[in-house]
Amino acid sequence: MYAARPYLAAFSSRFLLMLQYRAAAIAGFATQCWWGGIKVMIYAAFFAAAPDAAAASPMSLAQVITYTWLAQALLALTPWSADPEVALSVRTGSVAYDRLRPVDTYSLWYVRGAAWMASRALPRAALMLLGAGLILPLIGLSDWAWKPPPTLAAAAAFAISLPLALALSSAFLMIVNIIVAATLTDRGVNVLFNSLIIVFSGNLLPLALYPDWAQTALLIQPFAGMMDIPLRLYVGQLSGTGALAGLGLQAFWTVALILLGRWAMARVMRRLEVQGG
Amino acid sequence: MNSLRLILRYFSASLRSQLQYPGSAIMLGIGAFLTTIIDMLAAWALFDRFGQVQGWGLGHIAVFYGVVSTSFALTDFFTRGFDVFGNEFVKTGAFDRILLRPRSPALQLVGYEFRLSRFGRLAQALLVLFVGAAVVGVDWTPDKVLLLAWTITGGVALFTGLLVLQASFAFWTTESLEVFNVLTYGGIQAAQFPLSLYAGWFRNFLIFVVPLGCVAYYPVLAILDQPDPLGAPDWWLPTAPAMGFAFLAASFIAWRAGISRYTSTGS
Numbered sequence: 001m002y003a004a005r006p007y008l009a010a011f012s013s014r015f016l017l018m019l020q021y022r023a024a025a026i027a028g029f030a031t032q033c034w035w036g037g038i039k040v041m042i043y044a045a046f047f048a049a050a051p052d053a054a055a056a057s058p059m060s061l062a063q064v065i066t067y068t069w070l071a072q073a074l075l076a077l078t079p080w081s082a083d084p085e086v087a088l089s090v091r092t093g094s095v096a097y098d099r100l101r102p103v104d105t106y107s108l109w110y111v112r113g114a115a116w117m118a119s120r121a122l123p124r125a126a127l128m129l130l131g132a133g134l135i136l137p138l139i140g141l142s143d144w145a146w147k148p149p150p151t152l153a154a155a156a157a158f159a160i161s162l163p164l165a166l167a168l169s170s171a172f173l174m175i176v177n178i179i180v181a182a183t184l185t186d187r188g189v190n191v192l193f194n195s196l197i198i199v200f201s202g203n204l205l206p207l208a209l210y211p212d213w214a215q216t217a218l219l220i221q222p223f224a225g226m227m228d229i230p231l232r233l234y235v236g237q238l239s240g241t242g243a244l245a246g247l248g249l250q251a252f253w254t255v256a257l258i259l260l261g262r263w264a265m266a267r268v269m270r271r272l273e274v275q276g277g
Numbered sequence: 278m279n280s281l282r283l284i285l286r287y288f289s290a291s292l293r294s295q296l297q298y299p300g301s302a303i304m305l306g307i308g309a310f311l312t313t314i315i316d317m318l319a320a321w322a323l324f325d326r327f328g329q330v331q332g333w334g335l336g337h338i339a340v341f342y343g344v345v346s347t348s349f350a351l352t353d354f355f356t357r358g359f360d361v362f363g364n365e366f367v368k369t370g371a372f373d374r375i376l377l378r379p380r381s382p383a384l385q386l387v388g389y390e391f392r393l394s395r396f397g398r399l400a401q402a403l404l405v406l407f408v409g410a411a412v413v414g415v416d417w418t419p420d421k422v423l424l425l426a427w428t429i430t431g432g433v434a435l436f437t438g439l440l441v442l443q444a445s446f447a448f449w450t451t452e453s454l455e456v457f458n459v460l461t462y463g464g465i466q467a468a469q470f471p472l473s474l475y476a477g478w479f480r481n482f483l484i485f486v487v488p489l490g491c492v493a494y495y496p497v498l499a500i501l502d503q504p505d506p507l508g509a510p511d512w513w514l515p516t517a518p519a520m521g522f523a524f525l526a527a528s529f530i531a532w533r534a535g536i537s538r539y540t541s542t543g544s
Contacts, residue, residue, distance in 0.1 A: 027454070027455055027456045030456050030459065031455075031456060031458065031459045031463070034459045034463050035459075035463060035466065037479070038463070038466055038467050038475075038479075041474060041475050041476055041479065042323075042470055042474055043323075045330050045331065045470075045474040046323050046326075046327045046330050047327070049327060049328075049329060049330040049331055050327040050328050050329070050330075053326055053327045053328060054327070057326065183298075183300050183301065184298075185298050185301045187298075187301050187304075187305060188298070188300060188301035188302070188303070188304025188305050188308065189301075189304060190308075191304065191305050191308025191309070191312070191394075192304045192307060192308045192311070194308065194312075195308060195311035195312050195314075195315050196311075198315060199315055199318060204315060204318065204319045205318075205319040205322055205323070209322055209323070209326060210322045211322065211325050211326070
């Protein structure tokens with residue numbers, strides 16, 4: 001417990017700091033309402049245009065809509081870009097201070113990154129729940145609303161899966177951070193990974209709606225665990241043994257990415273270039 | 278002539294600075310490529326599963342998307358200065374220096390940075406546009422080529438107007454409002470599908486408030502030789518991109534108003 005204290009402190013200080021950015025949270029919420037709204041209207045048009053294909057779809061329209069709002073609400077939980085604090089410290093050279101601290105640099109950056117994502121996601125998710133979960137049904141648009149999970153089991157699976165998603169995202173964020181430390185700039189790597197995450201986390205389109213032949217590959221790749229698996233568990237599209245497999249995949253990728261990240265970090269830090277000035 | 282030479286010098290300086298980080302520049306290019314592919318990916322998957330929507334196919338969506346994305350890529354190439362205006366100029370007080378120089382502020386902001394990576398997006402957008410047009414069988418007669426150029430010019434005017442408006446707001450908020458990304462990046466997303474898919478209030482927003490529909494949906498209907506399923510008159514379809522210029526003019530009124538009330542942050 002004593003050994004964990006500096007990391008807990010790093011987590012809570014970053015978490016509380018980021019919660020102060022209320023205007024950013026509201027701006028993010030507005031953005032996510034726009035994207036979510038467009039997506040919901042487009043999905044509804046497609047489902048209405050082809051009733052046969054809609055009936056055969058692995059997800060119902062109601063499930064897709066709830067998935068869409070949740071994906072927008074939890075957008076900040078995916079590692080969209082390198083941790084800006086790490087990118088800044090690499091650019092200014094203050095990364096050297098992080099190396100001098102008597103704590104494990106990997107763990108320090110890991111918990112700070114986790115706090116960064118969690119604190120940005122929390123207010124946005126709360127606002128989205130209020131907007132899409134409460135206000136939409138109240139103004140008579142309950143067909144378009146964010147619905148509660150269908151069963152208690154789905155809710156429980158989601159509750160286990162969400163922290164796992166954060167752990168997995170943080171492990172991936174560390175890989176991005178390490179690439180930033182090696183290349184000294186975050187611009188290229190951010191753009192590159194952005195695209196991968198948008199597609200393979202299910203943010204662009206629920207993974208279940210891609211062609212049937214791609215389904216297995218889409219489920220076992222690491223990005224699915226950052227968003228798609230928890231959301232499928234929530235809407236009940238993944239249940240029983242499928243749910244257990246989903247949680248297992250999340251845990252597996254978290255461990256694998258942490259091991260990979262630690263190995264890469266050791267290599268990069270051995271001959272780290274520190275910019276000064 | 279003087280202004281043109283100045284722009285060219287800005288351009289070469291910007292080019293050289295971006296090539297200082299070659300690894301990053303290459304990844305930015307690949308990223309731009311992937312982003313464009315991604316924009317079409319969701320549409321492709323949906324058509325693969327559902328077949329069609331209100332009679333539209335993937336080829337139609339590709340043309341809508343290609344037109345609006347080409348406009349945005351061209352705009353994004355030279356409007357970086359307006360994009361970061363709040364954070365990099367107003368908040369820091371750097372706008373004082375711009376005002377002191379004997380050139381128009383808008384010109385200097387255009388020269389702030391020319392983003393090379395946008396050529397990736399432009400190439401992809403044009404590719405999607407012409408492949409889509411080939412799939413739906415567009416016959417590129419001279420008047421259609423002209424209409425396409427007019428549509429894209431209107432689109433560039435509209436997106437530039439959005440960026441100028443975003444920068445103008447910074448005079449009041451002293452910060453860049455990233456909410457505007459909703460209207461640029463989000464606008465591409467919205468305008469790649471026919472307006473007839475959307476609810477009425479959202480359609481009206483895209484016609485009358487931020488006229489994205491006028492620089493994509495209506496003129497593309499004319500290019501595709503389709504009447505508007507919602508009943509807009511035929512003469513309107515090729516005229517609609519003019520709304521982009523009206524929007525740009527309105528944005529510059531806001532920009533002027535912003536400059537006249539600018540007070541430095543003093544930092």
